[in-house]
Amino acid sequence: MTNNKRSAQDQFVSPDYYQIDDLLQEEHILVRASIRDWVKREVSPIIEDYTERAECPIHLFRQLGEIGALGPSLPEEYGCGGMDEISYGIIMQELERGDSGIRSMASVQGSLVMYPIYRYGSEEMKRKYLPLLAKGELVGCFGLTEPDHGSNPNGMLTNIKDAGDHYILNGSKMWITNSPIADIAVVWAKDEEGAIRGLIVEKGMAGFKTPVIHGKWSLRASITGELVFEDVKVPKANVFQAIKGLKGPLSCLSKARYGISWGAVGAAMDCYDSALRYSKERIQFGKPIGQFQLTQKKLAEMITEITKAQLLAWRLGTLANDGKASPAQISMAKRNNVLMALEVAREARQIHGGMGITNEYPIMRHMMNLETVLTYEGTHDIHLLITGLDVTGLNAFS
Template identity: 45%
Template structure:
């Protein structure tokens, strides 16, 4: 399946055969299984859970992890899958991110062998769904100020607190919950969602990410055995390592939404006639399309560079911040330009642009706002932290 944007800039030439295989599989899945239903699902705020085992069968869940039934794919291959899924809808790239880059990565990086063996194969096969509880109602940009507590009670841990904007929590089988212990050290806990005291409620009234699920979570005396703690995580470096995995996926994913908007604008430019000619024949329109295309391809080259760095083990948090900031910012601008070129029809569900634009506003906020990533880069450039 050749896209219009691919005919001008041959990015595929920079990929391996294996990477192109993952890309084409994800593109086919998005085209055949997500696109036919996504407008209705977005309109009805419906998460189509039946697609989860199908995603698992393609190997997409935790695909960048090794062992425990995971595919062990490279970073670029994972990025390309994120790109193709988000070209259909941000909600489905978000699902793969929450499942694989957050919940599964937390277990893979920080869990005990028993925790890994119990949960990772089930999560990879889509037999279980995971979530990642870090953000709280007072704000997500300052996780050090979290109020969720984990206290020792004999040989057990007891968790109390509230989390917000937790993806998949109401349908999850297991949650990775981050809380401060009695020494104010951030610890991670593996919490089966059937545990008494765990409650998740989907957030209503969303005008973005409507085909996805985000929840409020209440932890009311959630009692866990000692072995529920993630042994490899102490301090904020534990959750941050997982957030960087998710942010990396966004670098690629947001550009998938941008590509979808650019493709819609290109198609319309060739067919919509004004003043006796297609609008694509007008210099102003061609200038806008060219600018959109250039920013899209620059973003893709940056994503590819970051992927190669990640595969060498050389990718830094500041580099990820540069990618996330650029991809989402440029994707939003491309979506806005595409909406304008589509005219009044651009605000209808006949085209995917307004849906992508609404979704990207959420993507802009989660896994670090623009401002947080600017401050990360500012610290890297100056050596001075300006977070407070």
């Protein structure tokens, strides 16, 4: 299913105002070229239509596996990419340049499902799930948020009770990316001592349901649902033994937030690129609108902010490669780069005038998507409080 809209033709040219490419290795440039090609070929021609219909292009899962976008920085021995953190970031940037929903499909699978299985799962779990998840033959989701516990997951009510050779799981999760199409769910629940535990729930287990959440005006090409558990029998072998407490889910979120800090730059680059092109083509008062100082101010500020965000992401990537990127540093990059992208999208929308609200151009879709990105994986304000806690040592949450 393709369309003839201008957005479907995808003339994207990547901005690199500070020659940041010089900081990348050949491997990074190659990865970027292959993902960019795939996005131009497989995502751009269909994404506006899927977004309009609020339908998830599920067929892309296997392709995401083929291009190495699912768990790219996890080890090759489990069928994953074995790449460094900068390659992982670049993959997220290129996917989100196409659409935040497509990046979300890959982020959830790689960072929120595969990563905890790799980090906290038994050898048997790793061998059973990781190769299939890496290929996109299995789809996973991550259940942390609950109807009454979003920013404060520690208050979760979902719980497991020991029943001899298995646990009984009860509760519900809300806003779960991929849940209605997922084969497995990594779920966080409290045990009888009140400790948060991670476990794998499989589709088809009795008492487990995944209703779809309808009516989203954001991330429309990504499917979102609930997870409902009514006395679900979960084998003990499905529970992560290597982790207890909130640091389990938070470590996964750090991995995903790192990817988002790169991904948001991709969405911003797409909006800027479209606005720059439009500003040279659109004639008003006898000249291109790009010749007016007010349009130039918008474009100059957009490329300045994109360049700062690119440098932040790159430096965070080098820290992550050395195992030194702290959760607070990741929070700062996620928060800065997502708001930057949203503001770039808003300015780009103005440059496109009335055309900016249509799906002839990618702007409005990115803008609507970025409203979710600003909120999920820790809201904009929660990340500010994390930075505040880090610099003052004083906890605003308690």
